[in-house]
Amino acid sequence: MRVTNKKEESLNHSYLAHFPRSHIVAASALSMVLTLLLSLFPSEDVAAKRHDLPLQLSLPEPKPFDDSLESLTAQPQQLSWNKQTVKSGDSLFLIFQRVGLTEKDLYDLLNSGKEATSLANIYPGQELAFQIDKEGQLQQLRYVENRLSSRLFSRTDAGFNSELFTRKPDVHPAYREATIDSSLFLAGKQAQLDSDLIMEMANIFGWDIDFALDIRQGDSFKLLFEEYFIDGEKVGNGDILAAEFTNQNTTFKAVRYTDKKGLSHYFTPSGESMRKAFIRTPVELARISSHFNLQRKHPVLNRIRAHKGTDYAAMRGTPIKATGDGKVVFAGRKGGYGNVVIIQHGHQYKTLYAHMHKFRRGIRAGTRVKQGQVIGYVGSTGLATGPHLHYEFYINGRVRNPVKVKLPKADAVARSEKIRFLEQTTPIVAKLNSYHNATQIALANAVGTIIN
Secondary structure, eight states, rough: OOOOOHHHHHHEEEEHHOOOOOHHHHHHHHHHHHHHHHHOHHHHHHHHOOOOOOOOOOOOOOOOOOOOOHHHHHOOOOOEEEEOOOOTOOOOHHHHHHHTOHHHHHHHHHSOOOOGGGGGGOOOOEEEEEEEOTTOOOOEEEEOOSSSEEEEEEEETOOOEEEEEOOEEEEEEEEEEEEEEEHHHHHHTTTOOOOOHHHHHHHHHHTTTTTTTTTTTTTTEEEEEEEEETEEEEEEEEEEEEEEEEEETEHHHEEEOOTTOOEEEOOTTTTTTTTSOOOSSSSOEEEEEEEBBBOOOOOOOOTOBOOOOOOEEOOTTOEEEOOSEEEEEEEEOOOGOOOEEEEEETTTTEEEEEEEEEEOOTTTTTTTEEEEEEEEEEEEOOSSSSSEEEEEEETTTTOOHHHHHHHOOOOOGGGGGGGHHHHHHHHHHHHHHHHHHHHHHHHHHHHHHHHH
């Protein structure tokens, strides 16, 4: 039994005095009703009659609390690119210095794999982009070779990996034609042809035409080729599809054909190969300074001494190409020939290249070479009055005039592919002719307009 003191009773009385008497009476009556109900229905009986209905809630699993520094750090900020355009005189080392990287950074990248060796071939106008973190460590390097391809080097635990990215350009046919007034090169430039296309055309017809000796004023050519575009802007040239060259009133035609194996070569429209067993000249677009002459007076010795080959005058260092597939049987110094390479082509044929400035790396006796492969560079070693290539051609041990010797042909289109060849090439040759006809009509209309 709780005993209240007078002070507490006095306090309660003063508190109730604030409420109306009617409110106090109602509250007392409600209290009595609740007491009666609880006595009639015990709480145990109520619990016994309750139905439990399962309720499934999809609540997320609680994540464990992580108070590590990583959890408190925001996502790493994307590193910005430091773009560098290769300038004249630049080296990879100078560019690395410019962006704050060291010689060791360069060494680590270049030794990460063979793909990194492509960086040694940078030239003015190309772009390098660097991603360097706050610690000054190179994370990524993007090397933009050209508009069509770029290579990305990314740091890994093992060094750097490499990915090549290429864009596929839009391909459109293009046509050019020209008449030669002074030289093939100038005529090509006037027809708005790039140098690489002029050289490729010379290579196609180089089996039948000596471009250092045979070109005459009034010769002409027609060329159908591919142009590459990115976003409407020309970014390069593709393959020559068909070509025609008229030299001293003789016309030669060539068309590109890709066989069932995926190999592409140039043939005449009837299927004969444009490719012979040898190319006519070992130095591109050089000038013949001395012809084959068994009664020539030697310019240094000043006496009659057979000139068993053809001399091609060219600048020192001009590449010299093997005129046919074969095996190097000699590469070294040989008397008045100076630095010389001799190549054996099967059992019948042999070629000799003399007065070289130096040999290409790897060219030695026993080396196998392919037609068109560079074997050395023009010089003036031995008995030579100036830089030039002395070239000799032998058949069964007998020396022949390289300019006039009849060159053996390569294989024509296989009979099993002849129908496929004609289906693929006939429309291309027709397109070359249609472009020429359209050009002649446009030219005639232009002349008529001027006259009128």
